Amino acid sequence: MNSTKPHEFPSNWGRWGDNDELGAVNLITDEARARGAAEARTGVTVSLARVTTPFPLTGGPLGKTSTTNTAVQTMMLFTGHAAPAMAEVLVVTTHHAEVTHLDAMGHWVAGGKVYPGVDAADSSGPAGVRHGAAEVYGDGILTRGVLLDLAPDGRLAPAHPVTGADLDAAADRAGVETLPGDAIVVRGGWDRVYGSDEPEPGLTVDAIHWIHDHGVAVYAGDIGDARPPLPGEMPGALHFLALGRLAIPLVDATEPEALAAMCRRLGRWTFQFVIAAPRIAGTTGLPVNPLAVF
Amino acid sequence: MNSTKPHEFPSNWGRWGDNDELGAVNLITDEARARGAAEARTGVTVSLARVTTPFPLTGGPLGKTSTTNTAVQTMMLFTGHAAPAMAEVLVVTTHHAEVTHLDAMGHWVAGGKVYPGVDAADSSGPAGVRHGAAEVYGDGILTRGVLLDLAPDGRLAPAHPVTGADLDAAADRAGVETLPGDAIVVRGGWDRVYGSDEPEPGLTVDAIHWIHDHGVAVYAGDIGDARPPLPGEMPGALHFLALGRLAIPLVDATEPEALAAMCRRLGRWTFQFVIAAPRIAGTTGLPVNPLAVF
């Protein structure tokens, strides 16, 4: 069994050089990439993203009043007194808990440093991110994806502490082995609505060890760091350790229900995994729509 | 030769039912999709998107002053007096001429109607789009992509009127045939900086006939509707006819330079074409990063 002591946790800082911005995406070798491509057969695509319904920025008489704020707000633009086309402006909170988004290296500050050791003040400022922006993945991330369905019959129990053994069990059920450079999609069966009362399941330090040991390049999950923190476990282990120390980009707020249904239907738990974030430079994160291609 | 009279131009309104929102994406049959998937071999990805560098929303002492506005503005958020993580809000103008974005059916209003005949007032309101939103493509678009490089040695002449013959010539040079359900990527070698002085090349009605005749499902190009309009040609032919009548979603402001270089290097002008727009509901368009997978 792995150590669960945070201070003994492995680190990838320096593994790919002192100025690296890609982190564990470096694990996607030509071989891993080709393994991902080979999964595309019918070309059927399944989205791993939640649908975000913006509410109008304006409120009052110009739009329905929402009872919640959302990750995205929208404003329809006036395009002329006889509008030939419709358009809008979107206001996007990149790390909102209810939008599927990619956490890049520049998002996380540990002890005043950003992976792999850049001073926070050199990494970001009021004008945006200079080191570790999400745009470093702008040419796309493509590799093999593996669904690890932790609760094939429903959902994990509230506050369930996910361990490496849980991930192993899911892989065994699927009959797949996670290989270095793979992206894993972890399904706990939980819809991450921010502020709900039930204690979420989440990943333990032990699970992050598993992720490290298997050379995971990208983590996507409908669970991650439990809110509230798991009793007796390190709070925020996924962000502090997987993102902060292992430099694994995270896809927060993944929605894997359709994927799980497709996998069950096809009896296949691997697929081409592809992320194509909008090419907006200088950000700590971006909304994404990861696709599983079958 | 095709007719170039706009009022005789074919229409796809009604072809896929009275409530269809996908338009020509319906042309991506299982066969077309599998043809696209088969193009993914090494898994190497090339982005077809421009990089958009946001400027700070704030200006003044809190950020460098930009000399231009851009499609995206950014604001770094205050995340606490000892910030453990960095985050931002982005303000995105979906149809800005300098960001690679997808035009959905709800973007275009023709005679007070939106494809395939919905009253504009039913299609959209101050709170957003109800019919023909970009999110109808939320599960991803995957098909075969074909690069039609109109100017392999550089760029098209200013104000060049692109015809079907030009598209044929590009296909002949590449030795490819555009098949129904394909996405075409048209390269004119022009960087679409809004407001530049040189007259752009652009598509003529004749080219839109070619697009229709070949059953193109998605159009992506670094050229499209010329600014200023081409002398003697219909202004806005691509938007009025391809989007407005043929219901072909457009990827405006595509950046195909890296793709063209890759195609030349590999001697391959076809690839897996995939679009994975962020799943933001109710919009007339969305920023996208179309990928070519080889």
Next chain:
Amino acid sequence: MNSTKPHEFPSNWGRWGDNDELGAVNLITDEARARGAAEARTGVTVSLARVTTPFPLTGGPLGKTSTTNTAVQTMMLFTGHAAPAMAEVLVVTTHHAEVTHLDAMGHWVAGGKVYPGVDAADSSGPAGVRHGAAEVYGDGILTRGVLLDLAPDGRLAPAHPVTGADLDAAADRAGVETLPGDAIVVRGGWDRVYGSDEPEPGLTVDAIHWIHDHGVAVYAGDIGDARPPLPGEMPGALHFLALGRLAIPLVDATEPEALAAMCRRLGRWTFQFVIAAPRIAGTTGLPVNPLAVF
């Protein structure tokens, strides 16, 4: 009694020239202005504005989640890794029903024209307002203010149709006569929370005749156009007639409770009325904080 037929309603279009942008503020003569100044004695000020509490634009983990949207949203800015000063960006919906704001001439379009007859397309475009912007009042509006308290003992009955007789009765109770160039502050005792269920009281066409007959220069009220419209009365009379035809700038969503308390305490129903809208050019309206100076 005045006619209540809208099509016979008087108009100020042309009264102050074909290019006027001030409207009824032209009624504030030197004499009216001096009358206003003379009201300032102790210098005690009372605000006539509602307090708008912005909610965070961001939501999710970066701010409390609100259960309503508001006229203003706020975003605290990141001002450096050791912030010496705090700052924010505000997103303001100028005509939100719950923020005290000034409606300028450019806000209203009647039959495709803006007061005093400018084509809407000449008056405003996507970039803002060219004619009748709120900034025309940028040097401030100062005149005598008169409180017309329609419900000194509480509030008007739901759906009460306010008539000229009601306004006369309030003036009689206060022992004041409204003179040309005065600003009137009309109190119905209703807090205008958008979307509440109770039918609001509101002004009838008859009341707008009274306003015209008395030469009112500015209208401020906690009531105005009733939502839902008053049974059997013209909907939107205040905006269509007072703003649209009489060119009287309106202060929507005034909060006169503190003013009414002060007037009762002092036994004075007149005061120096002053509006100092932020000098932001090219807008149809602006948030304001009208003051009553005693």
Next chain:
Amino acid sequence: MNSTKPHEFPSNWGRWGDNDELGAVNLITDEARARGAAEARTGVTVSLARVTTPFPLTGGPLGKTSTTNTAVQTMMLFTGHAAPAMAEVLVVTTHHAEVTHLDAMGHWVAGGKVYPGVDAADSSGPAGVRHGAAEVYGDGILTRGVLLDLAPDGRLAPAHPVTGADLDAAADRAGVETLPGDAIVVRGGWDRVYGSDEPEPGLTVDAIHWIHDHGVAVYAGDIGDARPPLPGEMPGALHFLALGRLAIPLVDATEPEALAAMCRRLGRWTFQFVIAAPRIAGTTGLPVNPLAVF
């Protein structure tokens, strides 16, 4: 002559209690307020604010492209397919160097504390300001204003270090004495365009002593803290000392040209000074339009 050693500089922390949020506005006694009211005679108003011209948030084809960012951006809203009214959303950077705005106590952090000793983390968070917000002045600030015109014949020399003697000289020229509770409007004849090359004049520590000695309640000026800092003088003296230690709210980026012209014309250098900031809660600053009433 006063000490110019910053560490010996007087402080008002605690002078008005441990939870005070008004700062030096407490100096506006009933007597000071009445003195201000007595200045209003004709009711003629002069604005002390710069006009801010927003540029369109959107850019591209939907609005002219600006060559600078500004304190305010605007977006005309779509209000329906046959728009009866025009409206917009404004995005306001409260502390932008080119918009006239009020700095409240919560803006400034000194040694991790906000006046009069509140921990920064208690004073503000991502959701806004809890202590020392600009809305504490929501009922308006009214007092006597005094114009101190440092350069009646034009403008101060570049990098001129303004001292108490300069302020005395201006008062002498005007024949006025600044009394406790007065607001002073300091004119250097400089238009504060952010980023211009010329070294600005600015206030020295000696001038801040003068301000303290005279019991100034509000500071408004077209000059303040020089950019770049004055050679040999404390950088940021006005913000660090007048705002940070004396708790005097500042009106940054005042535009006193029209006021100076009026004062010269009338031979009067005092007036009713009134600030009526929009009542937006929880902010570190707000755009304002201070008026001088004659």
